[in-house]
Amino acid sequence: MxxxxxxxxQAFELLLSLDPEVLEITLLSLQLSGLxxxxxxxxxxxxxxxLAIGLFPTRRFWLSxxxxxxxxxTVVVGLSVSILLWRSGPFGSLGLIYTPAAIVIAQVxxxxxxxxxxxxxxxxxxxxxxxxxLYGLGASRTQVIWHLWKEARLPLLAxxxxxxxxxxxxxxxxxxxxxxxLGHTRxxxxxxxxxxxxxxxxxxxxxxxxxxLVAFFVNMVLTGIxxxx
Amino acid sequence: xxxxxxxxxxIMRRDDRIVLDVADLVLHKGEVLTVIGPNGAGKSxxxxxxxxxxxxxxGQQYYHGRLLxxxxxxAFRRRNGLxxxxxxxxxxxxxxxxITGMRFRGTPKKEAEKSAKIWLKRFAISHLEDRSSRQLxxxxxxxxxxxxxxxxxxxxxxxxxxxxxxDTPTRTRILADFQAIVASTGMTTVFVTHDMDEALxxxxxxxxxxxxxxxxxxxxxxxxxAPADEGVAAFLGADTTLxxxxxxxxxxxVLVNVNNQQIEAVADxxxxxxxxxxxxxxxxxxxxxxxxxxxSARNRLAGKISRVVPRGPLVxxxxxxxxxxxxxxxxxxxxxxxxxxxxxxxxxxxASTVHLIPR
Numbered sequence: 001m002x003x004x005x006x007x008x009x010q011a012f013e014l015l016l017s018l019d020p021e022v023l024e025i026t027l028l029s030l031q032l033s034g035l036x037x038x039x040x041x042x043x044x045x046x047x048x049x050x051l052a053i054g055l056f057p058t059r060r061f062w063l064s065x066x067x068x069x070x071x072x073x074t075v076v077v078g079l080s081v082s083i084l085l086w087r088s089g090p091f092g093s094l095g096l097i098y099t100p101a102a103i104v105i106a107q108v109x110x111x112x113x114x115x116x117x118x119x120x121x122x123x124x125x126x127x128x129x130x131x132x133x134l135y136g137l138g139a140s141r142t143q144v145i146w147h148l149w150k151e152a153r154l155p156l157l158a159x160x161x162x163x164x165x166x167x168x169x170x171x172x173x174x175x176x177x178x179x180x181x182l183g184h185t186r187x188x189x190x191x192x193x194x195x196x197x198x199x200x201x202x203x204x205x206x207x208x209x210x211x212x213l214v215a216f217f218v219n220m221v222l223t224g225i226x227x228x229x
Numbered sequence: 230x231x232x233x234x235x236x237x238x239x240i241m242r243r244d245d246r247i248v249l250d251v252a253d254l255v256l257h258k259g260e261v262l263t264v265i266g267p268n269g270a271g272k273s274x275x276x277x278x279x280x281x282x283x284x285x286x287x288g289q290q291y292y293h294g295r296l297l298x299x300x301x302x303x304a305f306r307r308r309n310g311l312x313x314x315x316x317x318x319x320x321x322x323x324x325x326x327x328i329t330g331m332r333f334r335g336t337p338k339k340e341a342e343k344s345a346k347i348w349l350k351r352f353a354i355s356h357l358e359d360r361s362s363r364q365l366x367x368x369x370x371x372x373x374x375x376x377x378x379x380x381x382x383x384x385x386x387x388x389x390x391x392x393x394x395x396d397t398p399t400r401t402r403i404l405a406d407f408q409a410i411v412a413s414t415g416m417t418t419v420f421v422t423h424d425m426d427e428a429l430x431x432x433x434x435x436x437x438x439x440x441x442x443x444x445x446x447x448x449x450x451x452x453x454x455a456p457a458d459e460g461v462a463a464f465l466g467a468d469t470t471l472x473x474x475x476x477x478x479x480x481x482x483v484l485v486n487v488n489n490q491q492i493e494a495v496a497d498x499x500x501x502x503x504x505x506x507x508x509x510x511x512x513x514x515x516x517x518x519x520x521x522x523x524x525s526a527r528n529r530l531a532g533k534i535s536r537v538v539p540r541g542p543l544v545x546x547x548x549x550x551x552x553x554x555x556x557x558x559x560x561x562x563x564x565x566x567x568x569x570x571x572x573x574x575x576x577x578x579x580a581s582t583v584h585l586i587p588r
Contacts, residue, residue: 129313135282136311137330138381140303147329151320 007205014206015213021182026210029187030218032100033168036107040115040163043108045156048119049145053131063120069113074106078173081106085177098179103187106177107167114166118159122152157226161219168215188214231258232294233417234279234385239288241274241441249274249285249441256385261411261418263432263449265425267464271441272421273389279419280387281305307334310383314390316374318362323354323373326362330381341380348376351410368399375407385417392427404430425465429453437461455584462507462584468545468555469508472588475500482580488551493527494583503588510545512582513556516575517566526577530554534572537563544568548576 014022051063083089085097085105096102126148134144149156171189178185180194188211195204234256241249249271256262256279266272277283281290281302290297292305310330318326324345331341349355352372357365365373371391378386392400392407408431411418420431428435429449436446437457445457456462459470473487475498485492485506498504514526521529532550539545544563546556554576558568568574 127315127317129315130317132277132282133311133313133317135306136280136313136387137377138303138307138333140333143333147319 003201004205007202008209010202011206011209015210022207022210024183025186025188025191025207026214028100028185029168029189029211030214032103032187033107033164036104036111036167037160037164039104039108040111040167041160044112044115044159044163045119045149047112048116048159049123049148051116052120052123053145053148066113066116066120070117072110072113074110074170075172075176077106077109078176081109081173081177097177098181098185100178100185102177103174103185106173107170110170110173111163111167115159115163118162119156122155122159123148125155126151154226157222161222161226164218164222165215168211168218232256233258233292235291236279236285237289237291239278239285239290241271241278241283241285247441249278251275251288251443254279254436254443254446256417256419258417259415260433261420261431262434262436263420263422263428264436264438265422265428265464266438267423270438272423272438274441275438276387276389276419276421280309280311282311307381308383309385309387310378310381312374312378312386312388312391314393316367316370318365318370318373321362322359323349323362323365323369324358326373327377327380330377334381345376345380348380351379352376352406366399367395368403371395371403372406375403379410379414379416383416385419386411388418388420390422393422393424407431425453437464439464456507456586458586459505459507462505462586465509466511467507467509467584469506469510469513469553471506471508471552473504473506475502475504475585483585485583485585490530490551492583493580494585495581496583496585498585498587504585505588507584507586508554508578508582510555510557513554513576513578515546515548515556515558515566515568516577517568518575521575521577524577525579527580528583529575529577531573531575534568534570534574537568537570548574550576 051059051066081102082097084091085094085102086092087097130151131144131148134147139147169189171193174187175190175193178190180186180190188207192204192207192211195207232255236251236254239249239251240247264272264275274283278285281297297305319329324342327345327349328338328341331344332338346355349358352375354369354372354376357369362370362373375391392403395403404427422428432449434447435449435452437444437452439460444461445452453465456465456467462470471487473485473492475483476486477484478498478500481495481497483494483496483498485494485504487506492506494506514524521531530550532548532554534546535549535553536547537544542560543557544560546558546568548554548556556576
């Protein structure tokens with residue numbers, strides 16, 4: 001119990017003292033997860049829209065792929081991205097392994113199916129005749145899609161939150177492709193693993209509290225936007 | 230009246246089954262065409278094809294005499310309007326909803342709002358302008374949907390059973406307002422319904438759609454008075470359908486032999502020809518005494534009540550006169566006349582109410 005309290009008090013000490021190392025790890029976590037979430041949204045939103053309202057022969061197959069992807073074992077993502085980016089791998093020449101870019105790639109692969117799948121669910125939850133009515137009112141395809149997104153903005157923001165939640169808390173794949181290099185690819189989750197491994201529980205707890213607070217504040221902002229709309 | 234829109238040889242399939250097969254349908258400027266038929270007859274499919282929201286498997290569509298292509302769809306939809314059974318309002322206020330169609334067409338917001346307010350007033354919902362669309366009653370929501378469609382000033386307005394989901398008093402009020410607005414604007418309208426009262430009230434012409442096929446089209450009174458075939462007659466409520474043979478024809482007054490009884494009709498059918506005799510229950514008068522009453526009606530038959538089915542404020546009776554004849558009577562009359570199954574009665578009906586279709 002004492003260990004937990006010590007960890008929590010150390011967390012606030014680190015936060016309040018603006019410890020440069022903790023600050024750097026926290027900022028990097030936010031930057032990488034934020035970027036991965038934005039990229040996932042840019043891919044997942046159109047892809048989910050296509051799967052929700054598009055009519056093409058392989059639609060069901062791709063929906064199954066996306067649904068499977070939502071439960072993708074992150075360690076498999078880490079392994080796949082590592083092999084692809086490994087120095088002797090197909091994209092080894094790009095020199096991306098153990099870089100923040102590699103972390104973002106892995107996080108995007110994890111988040112895209114989540115954002116896509118939840119986008120599909122959000123749009124399919126709308127009245128199917130709404131699309132027809134919008135076209136009947138003279139909307140172009142772009143106007144129809146824009147209005148469907150507006151109508152489904154609450155669940156779409158939930159998709160964004162779920163995507164962010166998945167990447168900010170991700171550790172296995174990030175560790176494998178990022179390498180947990182201090183000042184370069186060390187993020188909150190990998191730092192917690194490292195400190196726990198070293199028996200530095202207080203610091204690990206402190207980082208855990210920071211991770212929770214970061215996730216809480218980001219989601220609080222998104223929830224605020226969601227509920228206001 | 231000049232032709233605005235027409236479809237030719239349109240075929241629509243679903244799972245290899247033909248759900249719509251219309252050889253020719255023309256819509257004239259300023260007319261209200263009501264399309265009626267039972268559920269599953271293909272009415273909505275026809276409306277969606279006409280409004281170019283559904284591409285038929287075969288056939289052509291002409292707009293002002295010009296053959297339409299796929300690339301014309303958006304421009305076509307922006308010149309016309311659509312109202313579906315459900316109001317399908319977007320999130321936001323009533324005013325925001327009404328300007329949607331105009332905004333799609335690029336109308337500046339201020340101008341769109343000004344125009345929308347005129348239509349809100351005409352549909353008597355000005356007071357709801359700032360109310361959220363999620364806080365409207367069914368009738369208010371459908372009025373908003375109608376105002377939204379009218380505000381784009383469509384050349385043709387397509388409506389798919391817009392009053393179907395409303396309760397009777399609300400429906401009656403909206404229908405009256407809608408009819409007045411259509412009449413005052415002279416809007417060319419295609420109105421799909423399964424309700425015969427709506428079809429008669431609104432339609433300049435009525436098209437009967439049965440099993441995906443246009444079985445009859447013409448002025449409303451004409452279609453209701455003279456159904457083209459057995460299927461149309463049955464749908465329009467002519468529940469007395471008899472088979473007979475014409476035995477005489479004197480200047481358009483014919484006698485038809487049905488089960489050795491004579492029925493007189495106003496028609497021009499050759500003697501010796503087999504015909505189907507249609508009679509609507511509302512055209513039959515019932516008399517409590519079997520003795521034939523004094524009446525100007527040319528057809529007077531005695532029979533026995535064989536079936537009694539309550540229908541709202543009315544009661545439908547089947548009278549066995551050697552063949553079954555359907556009749557409608559009000560509930561108070563039914564009670565007052567002490568009618569019941571087995572009771573012997575007399576029926577009369579005018580020769581002009583009997584419709585004959587040669588077989």
